[in-house]
Amino acid sequence: MQGQHNQQAYDRGITIFSPDGRLYQVEYAREAVKRGTATIGVRTPDGVALVADRSVRSRLIEPESVEKLHEIDDHVGVASAGHVADARKLVDFARRRAQTEQLRYGQSIGVETLSKAITDNIQEHTQTGGARPFGVSLLIAGTEDGEPHLYEADPSGVATEWKAVAVGGDRDVIQGHLEDEYTEALGVDEGVGLALEALAEASDEPLDPASVDVAAIEAETDEYRPYDVEEVRTIVDDLEVETVDEEEDEE
Numbered sequence: 001m002q003g004q005h006n007q008q009a010y011d012r013g014i015t016i017f018s019p020d021g022r023l024y025q026v027e028y029a030r031e032a033v034k035r036g037t038a039t040i041g042v043r044t045p046d047g048v049a050l051v052a053d054r055s056v057r058s059r060l061i062e063p064e065s066v067e068k069l070h071e072i073d074d075h076v077g078v079a080s081a082g083h084v085a086d087a088r089k090l091v092d093f094a095r096r097r098a099q100t101e102q103l104r105y106g107q108s109i110g111v112e113t114l115s116k117a118i119t120d121n122i123q124e125h126t127q128t129g130g131a132r133p134f135g136v137s138l139l140i141a142g143t144e145d146g147e148p149h150l151y152e153a154d155p156s157g158v159a160t161e162w163k164a165v166a167v168g169g170d171r172d173v174i175q176g177h178l179e180d181e182y183t184e185a186l187g188v189d190e191g192v193g194l195a196l197e198a199l200a201e202a203s204d205e206p207l208d209p210a211s212v213d214v215a216a217i218e219a220e221t222d223e224y225r226p227y228d229v230e231e232v233r234t235i236v237d238d239l240e241v242e243t244v245d246e247e248e249d250e251e
Helices: 002-012 024-034 084-105 111-124 171-181 188-201 229-237 246-250
Strands: 039-044 047-053 069-073 076-082 136-144 147-153 159-161 164-167 212-218 223-226
Touching: 024 076, 024 136, 039 076, 039 136, 039 147, 039 171, 039 188, 047 076, 047 136, 047 147, 047 188, 069 084, 069 136, 069 212, 069 223, 076 084, 076 212, 084 111, 084 136, 111 136, 111 147, 111 159, 136 164, 136 212, 147 164, 164 171, 164 188, 171 188, 188 212, 188 229, 212 229
Parallel strands: none
Antiparallel strands: 039 047, 039 164, 047 212, 069 076, 076 136, 136 147, 147 159, 212 223
């Protein structure tokens, strides 16, 4: 009984390490991320592409109300997987941090600087009593002096830079496809195509361009740009993947 009581203490206390050095609440937060729909980032020499599965659980939900991609500043975007409300809080924090940098120093915030500020905020919630970790992972994408960057921020507060990465559901399958197919020579649209292929490979259902959010931050313009459905459909049409018919999608 004593051992079980101690196990419950490690399990419930965010500030208590288990004997083998684990923080169970952080691990549970990572499990919450896995329950979210997939989100993918691909960095190319021309910019960074973000692709998010925006599948909705009911046909009565307005699809536009489900947000997984967020513009933080002109040159930075964020994609999320996990608890939507937690993501919204971190997105608000990131936007305030970016605006503070602009007002205080008269220049846009660096992608690495912003990523570390976000992960510092996340990390505080892994050691503060009365709080819990954020049940969300973020992909932070942007350009700095024409150089593309892509970071992953996980619930432990670690910022890791990637060339291509997936978070959320089916991560292992999607990441495997990215590992096999990624090359340094991809363009931004080709990066979007690679992410869509990986998304299709991980799903048993046909790929629906209307249920995917896509955005890119291009190195030439240093600007965040969302793709509309027709642009996504054009890219999907060039891929060897099964897709939902356009007529069926409109119904």
